[in-house]
Amino acid sequence: MTIALEQIGNTVRGYLDRYPSESTILVPVLDTLAKGFDFTSRRRFPAHVTAGIVLLDDQDRVLQVKHTVLGRWLTPGGHCEPEDKSLVGAALRELAEECGVGVEDLEPVGGEEALPLHIAVHTIPAHEGRREPLHHHFDFRFAYRTLPGLAVTLNDESTQLRWLPYAELAAIDFADHDLPVR
Template sequence: MPITAQHVRETVIAYLTEHPDEKDSLSALVRTLDRAGDTIASRKEFRGHVTAAAALLRPDGRVLTVEHRVLGKWLLPGGHVEENDTTLVAAALRELEEETGIAPDHVEPDSGLPLHIEVHSIPANPEKAEPRHLHFDFRFLFRTTTDRVELREEEVTAYSWQFADALTAEPLRSRIVIATR
């Protein structure tokens, strides 16, 4: 069964229980969820839709980042949820494997809760007939001991294992730094 609005809502509620200070920053997500319902998981929901990403942490404190081909930015491995994804954490794990070739049996989820939820704007893409819209990116922490990466080059162009303190996005950076301890 695809990801439902109920699953997204329950995940947001659990996240806000841990991070109540982020209620205002997630208001666009909550509003869109109320209006979109189950289409919140569809990439064709242009009021905004959920995406999932993996913060993959090695024991040496390095986090895997990939250079996104379309956006030209260094990001965590991740992307749109798909019809066969049943949870947001499973979608993050699938995206990790698709983009980096790191199989789920080399990865251990830290918890079922997102490490961070970010709301960001995606520019219009006339080639795909997509207007400017919001992504509600659910970022989950995973741990690994592998460093072998096989990029899916149609989506990402490069990868790097960065020390967590080199990341610039807050509060993601701080939360990963804490997780390294």
């Protein structure tokens, strides 16, 4: 069962209610939804949905991993799979796969029904080895806090990890998104 486009549409509308100034940035997402294009599969081009976690520790630092293929520092996340039932479920699955962090080690920021902290549109370069053209990721990022003493174990998709202060990352990546109160 793939993630329903209706669920994605509701998530985007709720997010834009909170951050109306981002409607211009999300035009590609809104246009894709309006066309009824199923963009949940990583094999759909020119764009598809990805989901990730903004993982905060008790010092309000965010986990970033250095992506092996892209060579960029990113928050953990990735492509949706056919078995994913929700965007947040896909994000949590990716966190477990990439960093060995399970849901039992986390608590959602803003509650169980929280909207994404951020939705981003990224351009991804073509990858001949994967037979992927230049395309876009519509990245839905959900905020979670770690429980004390969390150990992170990277898989082969990343080469390094770091914890960056949220305020520093927000200035670069999340614009004016305040972190919800604990």
